[in-house]
Amino acid sequence: MFQINENYQKLPGSYLFSAIAKKVAAYSEKNPDKPLIRLGIGDVTQPIAPAIIEAMHKAVDEMGQAETFHGYAPDLGYAFLRKAIVENDYKARGCEISEDEIFVSDGAKSDSANIQEIFAVENKIAVCDPVYPVYVDSNVMAGRTGVYDPDTERWSDVIYMPCTAENNFAPEFPKAAPDLIYLCLPNNPTGTTLTKAQLQEWVDYANKTGAVILYDGAYEAYISEEDVAHSIYECKGAQTCAIELKSFSKNAGFTGVRLGYAVVPKALQCNGVSLHDMWARRHGTKFNGAPYIVQRAGEAVYSPEGKEQIKKQVAYYMKNASAIKQGLKENGYTVFGGVNAPYIWLKTPEGMTSWEFFDFLLERANVVGTPGSGFGPSGEGYFRLTAFGSYENTLAALERIAKL
């Protein structure tokens, strides 16, 4: 008789955003007359930029003609896209990353969930707390997290690095040495980040202790401050200790287009075994490439027109972020983030848990946000709003909140 992977049974509840979607759907069904404003899930609302739309139309046409039809993509992704990535995201910043260290994928969610597969089950992970729930959940499924304590909402074998107002949302080096360190910078959900000098300390720490940093740079396009690294490879020595995961979802609005990439440097090795080769084997065996049309869309992100257009989108969202931050402050909320990231992280009003404030906002203001505790135990007492709505909706949501 077959048996299931029992690790799945350990997962408490459903995936955070699936849970929120269900809760919101139930509310909407009961209250069809109350239009909701969604500042919860980190989904964008601005349409895909014209230069990218044009590139996709062209690629669709190519797929319709035998002479220009494209079947299976190359294992690592098309050279035209990997070239554009290297030129723009690495060479332009002085990082020595080569085209064959880039692995094009269907998005950073898949990559950040799958990357743990190439490591031993015995490896100990460290995560910022709060953080994007996929890191922990994917490790739970793999059996790497030990036992869950519902009282503390913590896994016995996960090293939590609390990031709260008390430490200015900067993770501290853990007492027990982790093997795998997940860093999401700028951070989801707190919207905060580290300076380049602080990040360099993490790279040095990883190289010294023999840890690998799994660096999620999905929000890199939102960095506005000068002393923040756009890639971990701007730090000296990162090539021997870091894998970088990047997304096109937030810089170019590809949440429904699906494209991302992972950088696995060839210098990253474990006793002579190349992690690059392992990921190549994984990529070649369990994945069959991002669509040709989507890879062409990705290429257009780096065209002069594309760059100009997506820059405006990022500015649009950051204007929302400023408005939310300002508006909440004026209404007496304590607010963080929103400077180098499209996320506003606020303290829930005195005496309200994250989920209580979620219900309060949903029912009283018809605004959907994300409860901080969904990102980790130290997120309790916090709440995330995203800047990805339309400007009009963002202002409308603030008005509703002001009236509470």
Add this chain to the structure above:
Amino acid sequence: MFQINENYQKLPGSYLFSAIAKKVAAYSEKNPDKPLIRLGIGDVTQPIAPAIIEAMHKAVDEMGQAETFHGYAPDLGYAFLRKAIVENDYKARGCEISEDEIFVSDGAKSDSANIQEIFAVENKIAVCDPVYPVYVDSNVMAGRTGVYDPDTERWSDVIYMPCTAENNFAPEFPKAAPDLIYLCLPNNPTGTTLTKAQLQEWVDYANKTGAVILYDGAYEAYISEEDVAHSIYECKGAQTCAIELKSFSKNAGFTGVRLGYAVVPKALQCNGVSLHDMWARRHGTKFNGAPYIVQRAGEAVYSPEGKEQIKKQVAYYMKNASAIKQGLKENGYTVFGGVNAPYIWLKTPEGMTSWEFFDFLLERANVVGTPGSGFGPSGEGYFRLTAFGSYENTLAALERIAKL
């Protein structure tokens, strides 16, 4: 110090088709004057059908307007696509599969590699031999296959079900009871299949022994004979023992478009735990949906025009299959398959191994095929040619082979 997943070190060589690609590239580089005809990897050559191209253009336009922009897709896939799948692939054949038992994905390769994750590592797999290498490779990575013996080319914990000319390519019930049974029907690479009555025996066997059948139906569109099931759910009792994986790659030429789906019936349970819920959790946590544009392309596959157009493509490839079969027979080869599948499975000439014949064909006829041994030890002495080339190239390849 971090450690790697040691299971990867057990994998002998690289993924089959990556290995072939490298070998062919090396030959081409040395012999730039010799144009190759590729009948190796199962990649299609006909362009995407006009009705599907039209649907993709429309979807691209939608993505370019705020009012019709689509961000993150629903976890299971868009309802419009799941509805079309259920209506056409299941209801029309009398199978009771509901829309929320369909999980839209980026392709059957990903699904067939990932599906093993929801089962216990201790579970024992059974595979047809020869078969699509992803099944075994993904289980090696998960640590489910034991020790590899390079002499027999077999894994100690894998149950091989030889499918050779001797048993008419029909797998026999294994002596040791497996927990997970991979069946790919019509079969890749042998091109053969089972009758519906034979498949019913497998369903009965699985229900009796408490096994799960992982049913890969990627080549279903090529079935031409009456008594062959188009879905395993045509068999009584399959809902309690089978997961079906389907692809749009071979029926609609989506190898570079990327779309597939998995069916996990709600009736499929293990001690009260629903595998449907587990796969939903996996899907929601480690995947973020197929692109909106691609899901609209999938919907168009089921439109009246789409159906008509892809039917012609399948007929085109099957004309190739007949030509290859006929041509090889005339030249004295022993040939199988090609009736319910786009694959021709031939016996290599006396005294030649699969890889020897690969080199022989590559160097002497400049034709690329796939060595049978790459699909499993019982594939030794066989060779696969695909019908996915153009008709002209297919005939040219046969002419070259005739001259050998």
